[in-house]
Amino acid sequence: MMRAATIRACGLPPAITTREAPEQPDGTALVGVTAAPITPLDVLCATGASYFGTPALPYVPGVQGVGVVERAGTIPSGTAVWFSTTAGMRPGDGSMADYCVVPEADLVPLPGDVEAPLVAALGLSAIAAWMALTWRGELRAGEQVVILGAGGVVGQVAVQTARLHGARRVIAACRSGAGRRRASELGADAVVDLSGADDVDTLAVRLLDACDGPVDLVLDTLFGLPAAAALRTLRPHGRLVNLGSSAGETAPFDSATLRSRSLRLLGYTNNELTAEQRRDALVAVVEHAAAGKMSVPYDTVPLTDVATAWERQASGQASHRSVLTTAQ
Known part of the structure; x- marks a missing residue:
């Protein structure tokens, strides 16, 4: 079982639910999520008023995240990765949960020793x-x-x-x-x-x-x-x-x-970038972050407090990027 932030109605903040861990189709990786930012895109998609249309409900939001590979076909277990999702834009769940299933092609192994919340805050x-x-x-x-x-x-x-x-x-x-x-x-x-x-x-x-x-x-x-x-x-x-x-x-x-x-x-x-361009850009940014040459302010928030942090983002009251963390 896992915890997941779940959007049940457009325009309302997500609520924490308990559900079974997702199934893992061929070509995907099961990632144990460490950090997931709440971005303006997440909030926009959840309103149902974006150009992507009304999302299929219920769903787990989170268009990106940082975590550790639990199981994958080509990437070793234990590898720290950044990943993106299409949550809110296409049917399917995103990163705001204990676990997320991601196509292996969308995983970017992370270089260096950089804190997961900072990578999540930088991200897309x-x-x-x-x-x-x-x-x-x-x-x-x-x-x-x-x-x-x-x-x-x-x-x-x-x-x-x-x-x-x-x-x-x-x-x-x-x-x-x-x-x-x-x-x-x-x-x-x-x-x-x-x-x-x-x-x-x-x-x-x-x-x-x-x-x-x-x-x-x-x-x-x-x-x-x-x-x-x-x-x-x-x-x-x-x-x-x-x-x-x-x-x-x-x-x-x-x-x-x-x-x-x-x-x-x-x-x-x-959306115009190839997977290789996106990977190379993210790796370059993270390498500069590891060298102390790239940073942004962020606040870490427990996953269980997602509703409060979501409302701050939606109302424009968040002074920094809010990053959900899954540590219990």
Whole structure:
């Protein structure tokens, strides 16, 4: 038997239930879960209002996790792994339980000695930041980079990723004072307050004042007004990579700005990555974490307290990533 956080109705937090451990089909591994983060994607899928549609109920949420292989065909038992799931997006259960069955192809053996909750807190958010900058954004050493939404996990990893890849100047922008302080601690050369402004001109001036000349690359987790303002900081042929829309589903930028500088607007999603790209990015991030060069703040929460932690995430009250742990 095992404990599992279970979504029984869309829009409600999961409740702890006791059930039999899952069956293990051929080609899968049984993983003893150590840590599972509660992410915005988990909460969105459980509302039933995401573009993935209404999930098949009941189900165990958790789109990613860290654990130890109990049984597998090709990976030795006892191997520490990170894994992703499609819980809430397709029928099936996720990581917020004592055990999870995962296709072996989706397991990433973990290098180094890094705490499981930190790996879980980094996870898909770190993959997104790393690949959006280095692969989609083609970040090169010596470039100036603006990070929009630097208070979140993706933004904080992006600040560190830009530094690790030799950016000459990193400007971190977000609404939260705590987020700006954290971005400075992580290596941002300048921080910009995005709060209290409701027009593109004001935000553009704030960003330009923090820049040392034209910007090469913008990583945008916000869209809306901040994205439109950030476009004005870009040099000719500059790039903006968008991977979120928490500030708005539309952005009021003008054709003249785009055309006069031949700017490149690029979309990014983790769903486009191959299994190899996702694995390589996660391993690179974890190796930097093991070396003390990559980190994000997180709170550990017992699995039994999932409902309270879930509601904090859903209401926007979680200041750090909440990571469920299964230790009893």
